[in-house]
Amino acid sequence: MDKLLIRGGKQLRGEVEVSGAKNAALPELCAALLTAEPVTLQNVPRLQDVATMIKLIRNMRVDVTTDGHTVTIDAGPLSFPEAPYEMVKTMRASVLALGPLLARFGEATVSLPGGCAIGSRPVDQHIKGLQQMGAEIVLEHGYMIAKLPKGRERLKGASITTDMITVTGTENFMMAASLAEGETVLENAAQEPEIVDLAEMLIRMGAKIEGHGTPKIRIQGVDKLHGCTHRVVSDRIECGTFLCAVAATGGDVLLKHGRADHLGAVIDLLREAGAKVTAVDGGIRIQSEGRLTAQSFRTTEYPGFPTDMQAQFMALNCISEGSSKITENIFENRYMHVNELVRLGADIHVEGKFAVVHGVKRLSGAVVMATDLRASASLVIAGLVADGETLVDRIYHLDRGYEQMETKLRSIGADIERVQ
Numbered sequence: 001m002d003k004l005l006i007r008g009g010k011q012l013r014g015e016v017e018v019s020g021a022k023n024a025a026l027p028e029l030c031a032a033l034l035t036a037e038p039v040t041l042q043n044v045p046r047l048q049d050v051a052t053m054i055k056l057i058r059n060m061r062v063d064v065t066t067d068g069h070t071v072t073i074d075a076g077p078l079s080f081p082e083a084p085y086e087m088v089k090t091m092r093a094s095v096l097a098l099g100p101l102l103a104r105f106g107e108a109t110v111s112l113p114g115g116c117a118i119g120s121r122p123v124d125q126h127i128k129g130l131q132q133m134g135a136e137i138v139l140e141h142g143y144m145i146a147k148l149p150k151g152r153e154r155l156k157g158a159s160i161t162t163d164m165i166t167v168t169g170t171e172n173f174m175m176a177a178s179l180a181e182g183e184t185v186l187e188n189a190a191q192e193p194e195i196v197d198l199a200e201m202l203i204r205m206g207a208k209i210e211g212h213g214t215p216k217i218r219i220q221g222v223d224k225l226h227g228c229t230h231r232v233v234s235d236r237i238e239c240g241t242f243l244c245a246v247a248a249t250g251g252d253v254l255l256k257h258g259r260a261d262h263l264g265a266v267i268d269l270l271r272e273a274g275a276k277v278t279a280v281d282g283g284i285r286i287q288s289e290g291r292l293t294a295q296s297f298r299t300t301e302y303p304g305f306p307t308d309m310q311a312q313f314m315a316l317n318c319i320s321e322g323s324s325k326i327t328e329n330i331f332e333n334r335y336m337h338v339n340e341l342v343r344l345g346a347d348i349h350v351e352g353k354f355a356v357v358h359g360v361k362r363l364s365g366a367v368v369m370a371t372d373l374r375a376s377a378s379l380v381i382a383g384l385v386a387d388g389e390t391l392v393d394r395i396y397h398l399d400r401g402y403e404q405m406e407t408k409l410r411s412i413g414a415d416i417e418r419v420q
């Protein structure tokens with residue numbers, strides 16, 4: 001099993017390219033299932049989750065060709081609208097196949113994703129919303145078996161207000177509604193940049209969508225969608241992770257293609273902490289020197305501070321001056337990195353959804369174990385500043401969502417290598 005070996009203490013300097021967003025590429029691969037014409041996605045990150053999603057849609061007899069960061073999906077031959085457990089269990093985003101399959105074929109069988117390290121993550125809202133659009137969904141043997149009632153050929157537009165804001169839920173509804181009969185109105189919709197990117201792709205395919213990027217999205221269903229070429233938006237979470245890494249180690253790095261307009265809450269906090277962060281032509285520049293000041297924050301839906309950046313900012317707080325209080329509002333169990341950070345010498349106390357971090361002057365390298373995707377990233381950041389060697393085990397979690405993280409970090413001066 002691959003591990004990352006990090007020798008801490010190096011400042012980071014130079015330029016790094018931010019990849020396309022995992023959380024946009026995954027729904028967009030599923031959106032390609034809505035049409036029988038080829039769809040080309042550019043700037044697709046080369047990640048384990050993307051490979052899993054491609055495997056999942058190829059299993060439906062869809063033709064997928066890849067050329068570097070470009071992926072072409074031809075769902076014309078799709079004849080097996082199923083997402084089996086074996087594939088879904090490693091990637092919860094597989095639930096995104098449900099809306100498009102149901103909308104185009106009137107049936108879908110998708111495994112329930114099950115719990116995961118960061119919380120129970122149910123999909124009740126997805127099911128409820130699609131039922132409001134006329135789908136009949138039963139749960140059997142761990143699968144969601146969805147179909148349209150006899151005599152009905154298309155989903156019907158509906159007014160859907162979810163109990164909480166859900167990102168993939170909003171995406172499933174937008175995709176399903178694009179081919180439904182009549183108008184769908186989504187209230188309490190997620191506003192993440194990945195939602196906006198997906199909506200822009202669907203519009204390129206002929207969908208009629210308004211209000212994406214706001215809590216109320218209106219979709220007028222059309223009979224048919226067509227092929228398109230779409231460039232996946234840049235990954236704000238990968239970019240934010242590198243920003244935290246440079247803030248922690250000190251240095252001066254340009255994050256090419258980084259979108260400052262998608263990282264407002266994170267950048268504001270980094271500036272408060274003492275880093276100099278500037279939106280420049282074609283990216284974001286960060287300059288950081290010395291010990292920063294610890295910052296308290298609460299995770300909330302976009303445009304608030306993202307839960308997917310909580311672990312990485314916590315790693316920075318661990319070695320900043322002063323104490324901070326972190327509140328995790330989105331997932332009930334997203335502090336799995338804490339015990340590992342403590343093994344590196346951090347001073348953190350967790351109570352329920354709160355974590356209090358007392359900044360220490362130094363961390364010391366140790367063997368640590370990654371437990372989920374962003375937890376892994378926080379351990380890498382901590383390893384980059386810790387004295388001596390840190391070995392991060394179970395980095396298959398990291399590979400789910402970061403493209404060649406160690407290569408990128410090495411290119412800006414980190415002493416990091418992948419070892420067996």
Ligand SMILES: CC(=O)N[C@H]1[C@@H](OP(=O)(O)OP(=O)(O)OC[C@H]2O[C@@H](n3ccc(=O)[nH]c3=O)[C@H](O)[C@@H]2O)O[C@H](CO)[C@@H](O)[C@@H]1O
Pocket residue numbers: 023026092093119120121122123124125126127164165166167168169307308330331332
């Ligand atoms: C592939 C992808 O885009 N993943 C992101 C997406 O996950 P995902 O879309 O799964 O997360 P949601 O926005 O749906 O989850 C928000 C909250 O709602 C709850 N919930 C959600 C749906 C549902 O049917 N029932 C329910 O109870 C969840 O358990 C969670 O507590 O948004 C999360 C929140 O920004 C991010 O951390 C993930 O990186």
Ligand SMILES: C=C(OP(=O)(O)O)C(=O)O
Pocket residue numbers: 023091092093308373374401
């Ligand atoms: C939690 C994440 O992803 P997923 O929803 O795919 O598990 C993430 O990207 O941090």
